[in-house]
Amino acid sequence: MHLFYDPNIDQSTVSYQLNETESRHACKVLRLKEGDKIGLLNGxxxxxxxxITGADPKRCQVKLVAVHLEEAPDYTIHIAICPTKMNERMEWMVEKVTELGVTEITFLLSKNSERKALKLERFENIAVSAMKQSKRLYLPKINELVKVDAFIKNNPNGFIAHCYEGEKHNLSTVFDRSSPILIGPEGDFSPEECELAKTNGYKELSLGANRLRTETAGLYACMQALMTI
Amino acid sequence: MHLFYDPNIDQSTVSYQLNETESRHACKVLRLKEGDKIGLLNGxxxxxxxxITGADPKRCQVKLVAVHLEEAPDYTIHIAICPTKMNERMEWMVEKVTELGVTEITFLLSKNSERKALKLERFENIAVSAMKQSKRLYLPKINELVKVDAFIKNNPNGFIAHCYEGEKHNLSTVFDRSSPILIGPEGDFSPEECELAKTNGYKELSLGANRLRTETAGLYACMQALMTI
Structure with missing residues (x-):
């Protein structure tokens, strides 16, 4: 079953028109005809x-024949991460954590960040594809770049992974099913950022004995959190 | 400290000549001079x-001044996986599992494999880079493509992840610190391959409720196994 995504449909939707790109994809590329079935997701x-009731390659019309609703997960896995210099490394992390069931991703701007701007649209498209591919019904929320300091003040009592000395915990034993997990940039968080996190109730994390790349650390933390769910 | 890799050096090595590529890298690219220090790894x-005792960009000479030896891990994490159609998905999996501490990777040829040939050299180079980056001292063994049937017969009593019905286990509760973990191709193992595995003492694995891509499944299984170590 070919899947299409639109955040604006809901259980009250009776009929629906695919947008032009998707109409073309459905009717030209996939050569779907009237009477063929597709799946719709709202994330x-x-x-x-x-x-399909009207196989027009510009305005493909469909009618909904069955609706399945799934309850939202009863946990939050929120990865707040400083984007890597190479965008593709973040892109694959977004794909993988979406496949696995992350619920929220925030991009952070640290004093040591090399990447100071990013476009969310591409990450959102990757998350939509990963959601379809892994047959998930919830799309993770992806948030704009925000400064580490501001994020910590607005989201106290989370978890922070860093490479300085500290009282380190293993996420799989301390994760509380909701608080954000902070992953630093290639050059680590600044000492001041770590200190601010601690004074705001953050627990420090160890992600094992070896130095992981930023994107691997994000994925590893996500998997550790998931295993506690 | 810049790191160089050669499997042929050992604790008896006193002096050493970098090969031509590495000599050029050390002396031309990094502009290292006599008296500068480098690190050598043998994996x-x-x-x-x-x-550095002779900073020749074709034949850079070095003498060893200190040797550190680390014991081999007392576990085996052996991921046996059918390579994905898109090579780059396997490449990043090799990078990530090396960062995390996999000890052996075997590529499998399943009845349903879309990729029926692969070049190991690129995977080995990726593993070497990941080993350096994550400051590991052991390079995972990477094995040539082998048929699933032959692999199972030669390596009984492992673990197999598949999407058919079955008596599924969670790897984190059954992993025995040594047996191979089989991950199928995009179209899953064939029913006959799964049956052969079962008759050869394989335990069936569940990797969670969602459909994971092949390379995500490989990484996820590796992380689950690691968490039991």
């Missing part, structure tokens, strides 16, 4: 089976 | 500090 727990 | 537990 908020809904999966609908729909039947 | 078998040795880290040596060496001093």
């Amino acid at each position: 908020k727990g809904m999966y609908a089976e729909a039947e | 078998k537990g040795m880290y040596a500090e060496a001093e």
Whole structure:
């Protein structure tokens, strides 16, 4: 079943018109005809089976024939991470953590960040593809770049992974099913950022004995958190 | 400290000549001079500090000044996986599992494999880079493509992840610190391959409720195994 995504459909939707790009994809590329079935996802727990009623390659019309709703996960896995210099390393992390079931991703700007700007749209598209591929019904929320200091003040009592000395915990034993997990840039968080986190109730994390790349650390932390769920 | 890799050096090595590529890298690219220090790794537990005694960009000479030996891990994490159609997905998996501490990777040819040939050299180079980057002293063994059937017969009593019905276990509760973990191709193992595994003492694995890509499954299984170590 070919899957299409639109955040604006919901269980009250009866008929629906695919946008132009998707209409072309459905009717030209996939050569779907009237009567063929597709799946619709809204990234908020809904999966609908729909039947094509008008196979127009610019305005493909469908009617919904069955709706399945899934409850939202009863946990939050929120990875707050400083984007890597190489964008593709972040892209694959977004794909992998989406496949695994992350619920929220925030990009952080640290004093030591090499990348100081990023476009969310591409990350969102990657998350949509990963959601479809892994048959998930919830799309993770992806947040704009925000300064580490501001994030910590607005989200106290989280977890922070860094490479300085400290009272380090293993996430799999301390994760509380909700608080954000901070992963630093290639040059690590600054000492001041770590100190600010500690004074705001953050627990320090060890991600094992070896130096992991930023994106590997993000994925590893996500997997550790998931294993406690 | 810049790191160089050669599997042929060992603790008896006193002086050493970098090969032509590495000599050029050391003396031309990094502009290292006589008296500068480099690190040498053999991928078998040795880290040596060496001093440049002849900064020739074709034949850079070094002498070893200190040797550190690390014991081999007392576990085996052996991921046996059908390579994905897109080579770069396997490449990043090799990078990530090396960072994390996999000890052996075997590429498998399944009845449903789309990729039926591969070049090991690029994977080996990626593993060497990941070993350096993550400051590991052991390079994972990477094995040639082998048929699933033959692998199972030669390596009984392992673990197999598949998407059919079955008596599924969670790797984190059954992993025995040594047996191979089999990950299938995009189209899954064939029913006959799964049956053969079961008759050869393989335990079936569940990797969670969602459909993971081949390379994500490989990484996820590796992380689960590591968490039991």
